[in-house]
Amino acid sequence: DIQMTQSPSSLSASVGDRVIITCRASQSISSYLNWYQHKPGKAPKVLIHAASSLQSGVPSRFGGSGSGTDFTLTINSLQPEDFATYYCQQSYSMPYTFGQGTKLEIK
Amino acid sequence: QLQLQDSGPGLVKASETLSLTCTVSGGSISSVNYYWGWIRQPPGKGLEWIASIFYSGDTLYNPSLKSRVTISGDTSKNQFSLNLTSVTAADTAVYYCARAAVGRFGARYFDLWGRGTLVAVSS
Numbered sequence: 451d452i453q454m455t456q457s458p459s460s461l462s463a464s465v466g467d468r469v470i471i472t473c474r475a476s477q478s479i480s481s482y483l484n485w486y487q488h489k490p491g492k493a494p495k496v497l498i499h500a501a502s503s504l505q506s507g508v509p510s511r512f513g514g515s516g517s518g519t520d521f522t523l524t525i526n527s528l529q530p531e532d533f534a535t536y537y538c539q540q541s542y543s544m545p546y547t548f549g550q551g552t553k554l555e556i557k
Numbered sequence: 558q559l560q561l562q563d564s565g566p567g568l569v570k571a572s573e574t575l576s577l578t579c580t581v582s583g584g585s586i587s588s589v590n591y592y593w594g595w596i597r598q599p600p601g602k603g604l605e606w607i608a609s610i611f612y613s614g615d616t617l618y619n620p621s622l623k624s625r626v627t628i629s630g631d632t633s634k635n636q637f638s639l640n641l642t643s644v645t646a647a648d649t650a651v652y653y654c655a656r657a658a659v660g661r662f663g664a665r666y667f668d669l670w671g672r673g674t675l676v677a678v679s680s
Contacts, residue, residue, distance in 0.1 A: 451620075465631050473620075474616040477566055477568065480662075481661070481662070481664065482665075483652065484664075484666040484667075486667075488604075491579045492672070493603070493653065493670035493671060493673060494653070494667070495670075496558060496667060496668050499658075499660040499661075499664060499666035499668075500660040500661040500664040500666075503660055503661055505668065507649040516644050537603065537604055539604070539666075539667075541664055544617055544619075545606055545619040545620060545621070546606040546665075547606070548603050548605070548606070550603045551603050551604075
């Protein structure tokens with residue numbers, strides 16, 4: 451299985467900040483990398499697919515980049531509704547695997 | 558607008574079978590553009606993909622669970638289901654059903670999710 455490792459595991463930031471979350475795959479996954487936002491009690495929501503494609507309806511302050519083994523999710527100008535847990539997921543090979551999550555908290 | 562509604566018992570006894578159903582409304586599980594799956598999240602842990610089913614009925618399973626899992630579809634009811642046998646406390650989790658779409662260069666991603674069903678396994 452491909453292991454996905456996110457860093458940091460948790461992050462404190464303020465409204466208006468720019469934050470970067472990284473995800474590293476244990477082997478090359480080309481650009482088959484997705485990012486999800488998950489809030490307690492709600493369904494996860496896809497933000498970015500294929501490493502850098504913004505899902506329809508997702509604000510443009512979210513951005514993704516990377517290929518191969520190293521990827522980043524950037525959130526510009528944090529908004530109050532952005533405080534959540536973020537997961538990366540590879541769809542390069544089965545079984546699909548997720549990172550352990552990055553919990554973004556309000557400073 | 559397409560919606561997924563997952564349902565099932567909130568409590569299952571250890572060694573028994575967990576059965577969950579996802580009802581799809583506003584779209585068809587027979588669509589060739591998508592496939593369907595189950596993902597779970599144990600308390601305090603991350604997400605784990607369990608299984609997927611294609612419009613053709615073909616299935617994919619996570620090897621870590623394959624011996625205990627069956628995913629199936631019922632096109633007449635526009636539903637797909639998950640059976641997990643011989644459950645233990647480690648199977649306690651929120652179970653989500655989800656739709657997988659296709660993005661750039663054929664990359665799959667889960668674009669729609671159910672709200673999730675918490676299933677606890679009791680001893």
